[in-house]
Amino acid sequence: xxxxxxxxxxxxxxxLLMDEKGVILNSKTREYPLxxxxxxxxxxxxxxxxxxxxxxxxxxxxxxxxxxICGIGCGGQMxxxxxxxxxxxxxRPAILWNDGRTGEEVDYLNNVVGKDKLSALTANIxxxxxxxxxxxxxxxxxxxxxxxxxxxxLPKDYINYRLTGVHACDYSDASGMLLxxxxxxxxxxxxxxxxxxxxxxxxxxxxxxxxIGTLQDVVAGALGLPRGCKVVAGAGDNAAAxxxxxxxxEGGCNLSLGTSGTLFISSRKxxxxxxxALHAFAHADGGYHLMACMLSAASCNKWFCEEILHTDxxxxxxxxxxxxxLGRNHVFFLPYLMGERSPINDVNARGCFVxxxxxxxRADLTQAVLEGVAFAIRDSLEIARSLGIKIERxxxxxxxxxxxxxxxxxxxxxxxxxxxxxxxxxxxxxxxMLAMVGCGEFASVQAASDALVELASSxxxxxxxxxxxxxxxxxxxxxxxxxxxxxxxxx
Numbered sequence: 001x002x003x004x005x006x007x008x009x010x011x012x013x014x015x016l017l018m019d020e021k022g023v024i025l026n027s028k029t030r031e032y033p034l035x036x037x038x039x040x041x042x043x044x045x046x047x048x049x050x051x052x053x054x055x056x057x058x059x060x061x062x063x064x065x066x067x068x069i070c071g072i073g074c075g076g077q078m079x080x081x082x083x084x085x086x087x088x089x090x091x092r093p094a095i096l097w098n099d100g101r102t103g104e105e106v107d108y109l110n111n112v113v114g115k116d117k118l119s120a121l122t123a124n125i126x127x128x129x130x131x132x133x134x135x136x137x138x139x140x141x142x143x144x145x146x147x148x149x150x151x152x153x154l155p156k157d158y159i160n161y162r163l164t165g166v167h168a169c170d171y172s173d174a175s176g177m178l179l180x181x182x183x184x185x186x187x188x189x190x191x192x193x194x195x196x197x198x199x200x201x202x203x204x205x206x207x208x209x210x211x212i213g214t215l216q217d218v219v220a221g222a223l224g225l226p227r228g229c230k231v232v233a234g235a236g237d238n239a240a241a242x243x244x245x246x247x248x249x250e251g252g253c254n255l256s257l258g259t260s261g262t263l264f265i266s267s268r269k270x271x272x273x274x275x276x277a278l279h280a281f282a283h284a285d286g287g288y289h290l291m292a293c294m295l296s297a298a299s300c301n302k303w304f305c306e307e308i309l310h311t312d313x314x315x316x317x318x319x320x321x322x323x324x325x326l327g328r329n330h331v332f333f334l335p336y337l338m339g340e341r342s343p344i345n346d347v348n349a350r351g352c353f354v355x356x357x358x359x360x361x362r363a364d365l366t367q368a369v370l371e372g373v374a375f376a377i378r379d380s381l382e383i384a385r386s387l388g389i390k391i392e393r394x395x396x397x398x399x400x401x402x403x404x405x406x407x408x409x410x411x412x413x414x415x416x417x418x419x420x421x422x423x424x425x426x427x428x429x430x431x432x433m434l435a436m437v438g439c440g441e442f443a444s445v446q447a448a449s450d451a452l453v454e455l456a457s458s459x460x461x462x463x464x465x466x467x468x469x470x471x472x473x474x475x476x477x478x479x480x481x482x483x484x485x486x487x488x489x490x491x
Contacts, residue, residue: 001019001020001068001069001070001439001441002017002018002019002020002025002061002064002068002069002070003017003018003019003020003069003070003071003072003073003432003435003436003439003441004016004017004018004057004060004061004069004071004072004073004431004432004435005018005072005073005074005075005425005427005428005429005430005431005432005433005435006053006056006072006073006074006075006076006156006159006234006428006431007074007075007076007237007240007425007426007427007428007431008049008053008074008075008076008077008155008156008159008237009076009077009237009258009259009427010034010044010077010096010097010098010259011031011032011034011259012029012030012031012032012052013029013030013032013049013052013053013056014027014028014029014425014427014428015027015028015029015030015053015056015057015060015428016028016060016425016428016429016432017060017061017064017069018429018432018436020436020441021452022423022433022451022452024423024425024429025064026060026061026063026064027060027425027428028056028059028060029056030051030052030053030055030056031052032044032045032048032049032051032052033045033048034096035093038101040099040100040101040338040339040347041095041099041100041101042095042096042097042098042099042100042338043093043094043095043096043099044080044093044094044096044155045090045093045094046082046090046093046094046155046158047090049155049158049159050158050159050162053159053162054222054223057223057225058223058224061223061224061225066223066224066225066226067226069225069226069229070226070229070230070435070439071211071229071230071231071232071432071435071436071438071439072163072229072230072231072232072431072435073208073231073232073234073235073240073430073431073432073433073434073435073438074156074159074160074231074234074240074431075156075234075235075236075237075239075240075241075244075427075428075430075431076154076155076156076157076159076173076234076236076237076240076427077096077097077155077156077237078097078154078155078173078176078236078237078238079096079097079129079130079131079134079154079176079177080094080095080096080097080131080154080155081094081095081131081134081135081138081152082094082152082153082154082155082157082158083138083145083146083148083149083151083152083153084149084150084151084152084153084158085148085149085150086148086150088150088151088161090158091145091148091149092138092142092145094155094158095134095137095138096129097129097176097260097295098129098259098260098295098296098338099128099129099134100128100129100338100339100347101128101137102128102133102134102136102137102347103128103347103348104137105126105133105134105136105137105140106126106127106128106133106345106347108136109125109126109132109133109136109178109194110125110126113194115276118178118191119272119276121181121188121190121191122178122179122180122181122182122188122191123175123181123182123183123270123272123280123281124175124178124182124276124279124280124281125276125345126178127178127341127345128339128341128347129176129293129295129341130176130177130178131152131154131176131177131178131179132177132178132179132191132194132195133178135152135195135196135197136195136196139195139196146196149197149201150201151167151201151202151203152197152201152202152203153167153169153203154169154173154174154177154236156173156234156235156236157169157173157203160212160231160233160234162219163213163215163216163219163231164212164213164214164215164216164231165213165216166204166212166213167203167204168203168204168205168206168212168213168233169202169203169204169205169206169233170205170206170207170208170210170233170234170235170236170284171185171205171206171207171208171282172208172235172236172239172240172281172282172283172284173234173235173236173239174187174205174282175236175279175280175281175282176236176279176281178191179191179192179195179202180205180282182270182280182281182282182288183270185205185282186205187199187202187205206233207233207284207286208232208233208234208235208239208240208243208284208285208286208434208445209232209233209284209286209434209437209438209445210232210233210438211230211231211232211438211439212231212232212233213230213231214227214228214229214230214231215227215228215229215231230435230438230439231435232434232435232437232438233434234431234434235284235430235431235434236281236284237258237427238254238256238262238264238291238293238427239264239281239282239283239284239289239430240284240426240427240428240430240431240434241254241256241264241397241398241426241427241430242254242264242266242283242284242289242426242430243284243285243429243430243433243434243445243448243449244397244421244423244425244426244427244428244429244430244431244433244453245395245397245421245426245430245453246395246421246449246450246453247264247266247395248266248283248284248285248287248445248446248449249266249268249285249287249446250266250267250268250269250287251265251266251267252265252266252395253265253266253391253393253394253395254266254394254395254396254397254426255377255394255395255396255397255410255414255418256297256396256397256398256426257297257298257373257396257397257398257399257400257401257406257410258297258298258398258399258400259296259297259298259299260293260294260295260296260297260299261293261294261296261297261298261373261376261377261398261400262291262292262293262294263291263292263342263377263380263381263384263394264289264290264291265278265289265290265291265384265389265391266283266285266287266288266289267283267287267288267289267290268287268288269287269288270288271288271290273290273383273387275383277292277342277343277345277380277383278290278291278292278342278343278380278383278384278387279291279292279293279342284430284434284445285444285445285446285449286444286445290384290389291342292342292343292377292380292381292383292384293341293342294335294340294341294342294373294376294377294380295336295337295338295339295340295341296335296336296337296338296351296373297335297373297377297398297400298373298398298399298400299337300333300335300337300351300369300372300373301314301366301369301370301373301400301406303337304365304366304369305317305366309362309366314403315403317362317363317366318366318370318403318405318406320361320362320363321363321366321367321370321405323408323465325363325367326367326408326409326412326465326468326469327412327465327467327468327469327471327472328468328472329364329367329368329371329472330355330357330360330364331353331354331355331356331360331364331365331367331368332353332354332355332368332371332372332375332472332475332476332479333351333352333353333354333365333368333369333371333372334349334350334351334352334354334372334376334479334480334483335351335369335372335373335376336349336350336351336376336480337350337351340376342379342380342383343379343380343383344379344480346484346487348487348488349480349484349487350487350490352483353365353368354479370403370405370406370409371409371413371469371472371476372476373400374406374409374410374413374414375413375472375473375476375477377410377413377414378413378414378473379477381414391416392416392417393416393417393418393419393458394414394416394417394418394419395418395419395420395421396410396418396419396420396459397420397421397424397426398426401420401424402424407420407459408459408465409469410459411459411460411461412461412462412465412466412468412469413469413473414461415461415466415470416461417458417459417460417461418458418459419455419457419458420455420456420457420458420459421453421454421455421456422454422455422456423453423454433445433448433449433452436448
């Protein structure tokens with residue numbers, strides 16, 4: 001039997017085909033454009049996602065017995081607003097997770113509705129990337145479009161709808177909308193009312209491993225897949241990546257270095273950060289998790305190399321950064337290219353280099369970018385530690401994790417060992433694992449994780465480097481507070 005895992009990302013969809021033993025037989029990537037209509041805005045056309053999924057599955061399965069494909073599971077970029085009309089047609093381009101247009105709406109929710117009330121209703125406060133502020137923005141700025149909404153979807157749920165005809169959402173992804181009562185796993189009637197929408201406009205809720213339906217006839221025919229191929233609810237990309245790296249159950253930790261950067265801490269029990277600097281979400285394994293998300297992580301390195309240095313040879317740019325320079329760089333970088341979510345929640349924050357001199361080199365700037373992302377993740381780790389959470393080591397995944405240098409920087413900035421798993425495709429692998437649970441191959445997500453996830457390597461901290469980076473981190477953490485008022489003035 002075969003299972004398909006889909007990772008619906010921000011820049012591309014990655015698909016993999018896996019057998020019942022967890023062996024990846026094939027993988028494909030289909031890219032699509034990211035739209036920036038105004039500075040700080042980010043949108044995509046859901047039709048591009050659907051084309052990528054359809055063509056990707058065709059390529060993925062062209063040399064296998066398609067009759068043996070039993071299930072499909074999708075992990076997807078979170079928070080994006082996909083609004084459908086009465087005919088289930090997309091009303092406007094999706095407003096994405098890293099879109100920063102909702103500053104006024106976030107202020108209204110946090111300061112007028114109130115953070116305490118939001119936290120009581122949803123276990124979270126408002127952040128610019130969340131879906132609820134986007135609905136309020138659409139209601140104010142595009143009232144005609146808002147009035148046409150009949151279904152409110154998230155990106156991967158739109159793909160699942162196109163596959164099955166079912167409007168569904170899982171708890172992990174729904175947690176990031178600021179519309180879900182996370183503790184009780186139901187839509188918050190008060191939050192829906194605040195946003196001017198009804199429960200009838202929301203998708204039906206499922207656990208990530210629940211089967212929501214089978215392929216529609218037209219889709220099965222176009223792909224050559226069995227009509228009875230099951231589709232599970234799937235998960236938000238970070239929860240799916242956590243499943244794919246074995247971070248399930250109590251006390252697991254995963255650090256993801258993708259377009260965004262996330263720190264993910266799994267738990268069997270519901271809990272909330274009293275300061276709401278960390279998100280309190282449901283997990284794809286049926287439990288819960290705390291999560292921090294920085295908006296620009298590996299994308300900072302991509303931006304610096306491709307847009308500023310005009311190269312895509314990332315390894316060459318890192319080649320001149322020797323061990324003796326680590327923890328001794330005189331240049332700092334704030335990685336807030338799209339504003340920032342965790343832990344500062346500031347849409348006005350911006351990226352900048354600090355400390356450049358006449359002897360600053362190209363390698364110094366590259367190193368500063370890599371270190372700045374690690375320092376910003378450390379900010380969120382310190383929040384978790386302040387809650388009494390002991391994180392002794394973490395899994396590491398995402399495109400940025402492929403860099404040995406960046407792994408060394410991260411393990412010494414954080415001061416903990418970082419483990420890489422054999423399968424690099426975290427969200428897609430997690431999606432396929434969820435499909436296996438839904439199809440009865442495993443009794444639970446924990447059982448699937450225990451059987452399929454294997455470690456490939458570990459990066460251990462070095463006492464000398466950790467001490468150097470501790471000093472640099474204490475300097476780094478002073479920069480944003482110093483510039484915060486300036487960012488507000490020049491927005």
